[in-house]
Amino acid sequence: MLYTATMALLAAFVAKWSNNLLGQALTERPLVAGLIAGLFLGDVQTGVLVGAALEAVFLGMVDVGGSVTAEPVTATVLAVAFVSTMGMEQGTAVALAVPIGLLGGLVYSVIHLSISSLAAPLIEKAAATGDPKKVNLVWFVGGGIKHFIVAVPTFLGVLLGAEPMSVVMNQIPDQVIAGLTASGSLLPAVGMAMLMKMLWNNKIAIYWFLGFILVAYMGLGTVGVAAFGAVIVTLVVMNDLDAMKKEKASIAAGTVAADEEEDFFA
Amino acid sequence: MLYTATMALLAAFVAKWSNNLLGQALTERPLVAGLIAGLFLGDVQTGVLVGAALEAVFLGMVDVGGSVTAEPVTATVLAVAFVSTMGMEQGTAVALAVPIGLLGGLVYSVIHLSISSLAAPLIEKAAATGDPKKVNLVWFVGGGIKHFIVAVPTFLGVLLGAEPMSVVMNQIPDQVIAGLTASGSLLPAVGMAMLMKMLWNNKIAIYWFLGFILVAYMGLGTVGVAAFGAVIVTLVVMNDLDAMKKEKASIAAGTVAADEEEDFFA
Amino acid sequence: MLYTATMALLAAFVAKWSNNLLGQALTERPLVAGLIAGLFLGDVQTGVLVGAALEAVFLGMVDVGGSVTAEPVTATVLAVAFVSTMGMEQGTAVALAVPIGLLGGLVYSVIHLSISSLAAPLIEKAAATGDPKKVNLVWFVGGGIKHFIVAVPTFLGVLLGAEPMSVVMNQIPDQVIAGLTASGSLLPAVGMAMLMKMLWNNKIAIYWFLGFILVAYMGLGTVGVAAFGAVIVTLVVMNDLDAMKKEKASIAAGTVAADEEEDFFA
Amino acid sequence: MSDEKTLATKPESDVKINLSTKDLPAEDRKMLKSMFLRTNCLYALWAGQAQAAAGGMLFTMEPALNRYYADQKKRAEAMSRYTSWYNITLNVHPVVSGICAAMERDAAEDENFDVSNIQAVKASLMGPLSGVGDAFFWGVLRIIAAGIGIGLAATGSPLGAIAFLLIYNIPSWIVRWGCQVLGFKLGTSFISKVSESGLMGVVTKAAGILGLLMIGAMTASNVAFNVALTIPVAGSDPIMVQTYLDAMFKGLIPMLITLGCFKLLKKNVNVLWIILGIMALGLVCGLLGIVA
Amino acid sequence: MSDEKTLATKPESDVKINLSTKDLPAEDRKMLKSMFLRTNCLYALWAGQAQAAAGGMLFTMEPALNRYYADQKKRAEAMSRYTSWYNITLNVHPVVSGICAAMERDAAEDENFDVSNIQAVKASLMGPLSGVGDAFFWGVLRIIAAGIGIGLAATGSPLGAIAFLLIYNIPSWIVRWGCQVLGFKLGTSFISKVSESGLMGVVTKAAGILGLLMIGAMTASNVAFNVALTIPVAGSDPIMVQTYLDAMFKGLIPMLITLGCFKLLKKNVNVLWIILGIMALGLVCGLLGIVA
Amino acid sequence: MSDEKTLATKPESDVKINLSTKDLPAEDRKMLKSMFLRTNCLYALWAGQAQAAAGGMLFTMEPALNRYYADQKKRAEAMSRYTSWYNITLNVHPVVSGICAAMERDAAEDENFDVSNIQAVKASLMGPLSGVGDAFFWGVLRIIAAGIGIGLAATGSPLGAIAFLLIYNIPSWIVRWGCQVLGFKLGTSFISKVSESGLMGVVTKAAGILGLLMIGAMTASNVAFNVALTIPVAGSDPIMVQTYLDAMFKGLIPMLITLGCFKLLKKNVNVLWIILGIMALGLVCGLLGIVA
């Protein structure tokens, strides 16, 4: 069991950190995390199938603005481990993965948003020395530690075992699961709010509302909104450039007039 | 029969006037008028059921701008009376109620738009005395009379009796019913026109057309149009405020420039 | 056969030229060309039925900006001839008509866009004499020749015969037909481009894109886009007129100010 | 100068208005409550096309006029200001009565106050407010309430009617009270500042745009006409004329009829004749089989 | 100054134009009728990419040129003005010929008239008018007419073709005659006032916006390309490439191809080559199995 | 003066920027390549709400800072500029690092260069760029890649994951490299001209509009809340509360919750508390049966 647990921990660590070392390459999404777990646990087929099923489940959970809605890696690796080495039914594992992912997201939030802050003063100090190598040390060693910690729940989950886990999980009442699912659907709000904080400006805030209703009332998708956005922005820019041009022209005219007057009265 | 007729008259009077004494509380809509008629005629169940059926029928007929598209109270109370006390089938009564409502609307139009005008000079005179009580007298006594008159057709309808009424009504050819229904769908045009008259302005008239096509071509409902309206109005206001600001700035600058010139040439 | 071929040629000539002598009256569309071919070939019923079938096929192929997407007349007249005088099945003839129409479109393109240019210097010379009759001579004799040439392929097609034609056509591989159909759907792009060339202007180019996405993303038809266009244009014009008014007012104010200054300093 | 500039750049801050009455003197509060209750009777009568709900407006204003004009002659003058045509969605009517109350107070206090402003504000606000108000109260809230009410009543229970009344009237009261306070505070702070600074034009334009937009939307959703004519085709389905009308312009006939009514109203044709005309038009269409 | 201001503020009132010819002298009416009839032959020939329908425009203008230029030399000069490239939706063409007739009259009467204005008006109007005209006549009216016509013809009756012709051509004639009168009256009153007052820029901009908008709409509805490629998936449905193209941007390929053609045209590549190129592209796609 | 006017009238011509690096000296190219590779590690760590990805930004900038600041003390100063909060969609991050590199070069060369501009550009660009970047990379490209990937993986083949990675990452790399070059060239030519000419306001406004629009769209499509409450009706279907919420305003609750979160963030409430709050809210709703 310890071997399996270690393999699961490694799979989680690799899936999660490679994602953040390779330009958010999406290796943390279930589709890829499942494959990685399958490779580490010696059952690629299961890894792939569980990954495909969970990718669909977690498809709508997206982290933007630095917020966290769910932790797909813990959920995926545990599900693969349960099916491949502890004989759980795939359907049960997938169902189990949802609350695990949501609870895992909570754990990850604490690490990501709170504990990680410990690195901040170190980076500051390193930068103040002017030695890039020191910064890099903090950044990568810190990163390694953070992603290791994130992988630990996976390790514990395997140690605990599929049966007890599923017993524990099954004791969670339906209403709590419903509540967690609702939380999962609401959490992107935090990410959106963080993005909004970055660029809110009362003068253009109405465009946020416009984007919202173009989706809610016109049934447009993101690409459609972007297309209309391009039109709107072009018109606004054209208009502003025009206004700028006119203003300058009128200032210039004013100056010229003033000059002429000076000549005239001189 | 006279008793039933009197009860029907009272029901109509209460439904209609309470609506206008209680802030257009919707007591004149079939759902409530049916209940009131049921109470007066001693058959609440019938009142409720007929009211529910007729509410759906008259749902789209809305009076705005002071125009009248149909008179739901006469239609509802009569239908309830016919079913509860004269043994008409509910289906027949509901079908009968449509032309009654449309004809009743015609009668009400004449009272509302034409005969009611008689009160106008009285109010003017009362106001000129500076004594509010006199105004109130006209307003409420007049209101009582008006709403009583409006209830009279209901009285007559019951007196005439369900059988003869339905015979008379059934002699109305289908084409006339179709025509009346078409009128009912067209009559809101008058209300819209009255609203338009209140705020038409060639400079912004195009927004009326925009509202129309947002519904006709984009399939938006009223709320959706209001949402887009909020966006449009915000942008227009922002833009106008900006222009105002610039104008003031340029006037101010002009004044300053003039001042400076004066200094300069002084 | 020669008689049939001659009749077909006449039908094609009449259908095509009458269209261009009568204000693009649409006599060249299959619905009418089929009837004309039926009259010339003595089988009105077949002409009408084939025409109706082909009208639907060629409905989307529209020539704008002077470009050519397909030649419906050759296709229709040949199909009618094949069915009415050579015993081809109507279904086969309609299917055959599609590649004929596309190939015919190619031939017509060459005549319309290239060979027709020969008339240009003649018209110029005629105009330079100041004698309208000379211009008319070129325009109508030239037109007669052009439309005669356009009708020749129809003649040849009949001479070649229905069987050989269908053998030849059937030897065209499916992929080529698919390719030609794709070309037919793409060719309107050329016409659009020619229109765009006529009125492109970087300052308003974004409206082309807006028209595109209103159809692609909002599912509007041409009338719907026109309705929104009316709103947009009204707003733009209102805005520009306002700006013009203000500018004039400020210039006027400027002039007045200047005048006053002169007075002041005089 | 600088004051005005500030106003123009951040009007939000200057006109921030809360809807609580805690910051108002007790007498104001009493007056507003009385006015609020009186708004219920705006349509107790309707004085035809001459005055419409003018009397109801006057009834709403009485607490204010009584309070500010002790002198009966002055009060008579003020009362007469409210006998001209007045019509508005009842639920937003208190905005206007609130503003007017504040303006009457100023007029009573300040000899130089131009009372024609009161008329102007009243006349320019009722249109836009009705556009938005009717769309919301008749077009949205009423429909929601009816949806629930019919559902409950269909089982024969009187609860349907009661739910219908509550769903509609509770928001109606809240909105009306809010409008009453808002109007009074607007009249006190906003309207004067706004008209000084030239913002009034912006405000009425914005209200007008929203109003017309909503009326256009209501026209498209409430006015309907479906041609039943078909062109029979031997041996196949008949062709529906309405389909081709829709292809031309969706809602063409309702739009034209509405614009026609509007033209007639502008030419001061009596509404009653227009209504009778529409009735006749419908009947003729029915008799000719144009509608079915 | 004050005149111009008035114009700018209420242009409607100044340029109100009716489409009746009752207020025109008999000679004008005769000329307009003759011109109207001649618009039928705008495309009797087409002089390639050099002149296109210039000859047809000249044919339309002959009644005006004959009337205003008795002198053959002056007429020759005027006629030569119409030999440059001209292309427009036939049904709105009379707007341009009408305006040009009015301007020719002015040019004939006034030595100082700048005749290059005539060219400018012609060149700047044909694009926008065609955008709107093609969209309406080819895109809407023709489709409606065909819908009804095919329905009737499918029963074997020649009535289908006749209905088709009537439904299309009756509006076509009416619009053309209206355009002819409108153009002449515009040329007489509007164009000069408009160009004096600087309104011309506003008008051409508005027409251009509407034209481009309609052409964009036509592009999206008339140009099509569907990739038939699929990615086979063992044991499940194949993946359609077109679905993913649509997810990226609906109508991406038609849009790019149209813009490509436009770029080539701007570089003065001959249209014929472009058409051949598109043909070749389609064929290649067919042979490679990209379309099916 | 005249220069600026030209810029204002045709900014396109002045800021035309190609994405090739052929016109850059070899050293620039080397630096850009190195920076591009380092963008991969932008999120190798995340320093909480204090700095977020500041360390990753610094890591990206090292090649530039090493190159332009030989002197360790000056380098230290420059490095410290990058320890403030930084967060951005990784794929568009190189725009900012590119611009900053160019500005650092200028700062190193020119004593008078106002280094606070670097901070300002960084801070003002990350918001809008993230709005557009997240919408495209998380909202569109990822979904397309997942659609194909799930399809392939459902058959049990590891090709699904591989296709998923390739479909997402190849465009990601290309865009990132393009952004890196673009940013550097912008920093060199555009930003200075733009800030001189006052165009900067226009650019940030445009970016802000697009960004907010996309975030609004993402909010509507990604935040969801469905009330499961029903009003039971004896003898008929129960009434869904959600239906009436939708009738009031579609997406009302998600919108209000998002705005609520935003308000809290603006009041500097820690995100963690907000996340916990949302979690609690969801749970409570679950326990009360509001959601199901």
Ligand SMILES: OC[C@H]1O[C@H](O)[C@@H](O)[C@@H](O)[C@@H]1O
């Ligand atoms: O929103 C910008 C950015 O914020 C965080 O860094 C993460 O959530 C990223 O995935 C996201 O792109």
Ligand SMILES: OC[C@H]1O[C@H](O)[C@@H](O)[C@@H](O)[C@@H]1O
């Ligand atoms: O349109 C404003 C107003 O007009 C009349 O007073 C009535 O039809 C009301 O129901 C309506 O709200």
Ligand SMILES: OC[C@H]1O[C@H](O)[C@@H](O)[C@@H](O)[C@@H]1O
């Ligand atoms: O596009 C304008 C015009 O161009 C050419 O003349 C033809 O294709 C016409 O059918 C079209 O109306």
